[in-house]
Amino acid sequence: MEANIAIPSDRKNTWSGGGVRPFSASYGKMMMWFFILSDALTFSGFLAAYGLTRFKFIDSWPIADEVFTHIPFIHGEFPMYYVAFMTFVLIFSSVTMVLAVDAGHQMKKSKVTWYMFATIIGGLIFVGSQAWEWNTFINGTYGAVKTTDGKLLQFVKDGHQIALSDFVVGERNDGRVTHTKKNGLWFESGEEVSNYSLAQIKTSYAANPSIFVRSEQINLEEKQKIIFSREKGLAELAKAEQIVEGANLEVNEYGNTIFANFFFFITGFHGFHVLSGIVLNIIIFFNVILGTYEKRGHYEMVEKVGLYWHFVDLVWVFVFTFFYLV
């Protein structure tokens, strides 16, 4: 009978589960594990949906190496290096976290403090890098053109993608300017008007025989995007209706709309986890400094928050593989 009813207590054990330790795991740690399990299922749901979509558009999915090519402060194309750096930062902050847990087992307060501090710094570097990555992704580099039948056309020269600014010449000739709060009717701003007009892009393309148009479609043998002949490129360009620079939730210069949507959603959800991890780490960090766990006699809270932090790293390992490598 006793097992099935709530036992009145002095409420000190409400959150700790008292002395009950199924499988020798404390209540808090066990619940952290079950939370991690459910969160892992959430992430796997997202990644599996990403997988489904990718298989659905297997012949036109953007190639990661051509999208994520930037390193802060340096010009040029360096696929992958920056995400590899981010991966290292996160793995390393996992190491300092596990070192903090280890020092906690030995009740070494100052060591725990410093390792927690290093973990927080690692987390901040990672989130900052991700913000930079988003910024680069949203602003775009090359620019592209969207046709009336929903296809995206990019421009290449000597087999490498080039930006609109690399080949479009002259001034836009339709007199449109961006409608801002300052110059507009009423106090509203309008959609940003590109530096170029479609007519300008078409004439620049026609005038320069070294420029080719690249399709979204992948040659599945070569695993490269198909580049149109000059004539076919001109015919496709005739259908152009919109200049696309950068990325938003409706259109992006990299290819399928849903590619950018998944990028924002999955890396954003992961980034949000990292952010909450940092907040938790900071709380625990101050508790360590205040000596809360020294008084309590054990550093299990560090271990619990550590589990969450490692989980965030674990998820990133998969995101890294499926967004940037595969």
Next chain:
Amino acid sequence: MAHTHESNVKKIWMVFGLLSVVTIVEVALGIIKPDLLHKTSFLGTSPLNWIFIILTLFKAYYIAWSFMHLEGEKKWFRRAVVWTGIFLICYLVTLLLIEGNYLFDTLAPLVRW
């Protein structure tokens, strides 16, 4: 918590070394993309992708077993977490990837490039 109070520092750094080496190998392969691995196909995708996936699972194993200290938990607690996760994820991924393939087979012929 294994309730052993000896230090695992040496082992932690070894696991870090291992994870770093695997990441470097992944990145190197991702940049070089050897034709032999990249442009061939094996069980539905390229051998390169299979290498990436296997190395990822390898890393995940070490993070969970060593950093999250699953090796120190009681056997059936470990199984309650790991088996549940692995079973449900495999189930979902299998169904969704098959479905994605079907969508491609059905819809791709309707797209005019």
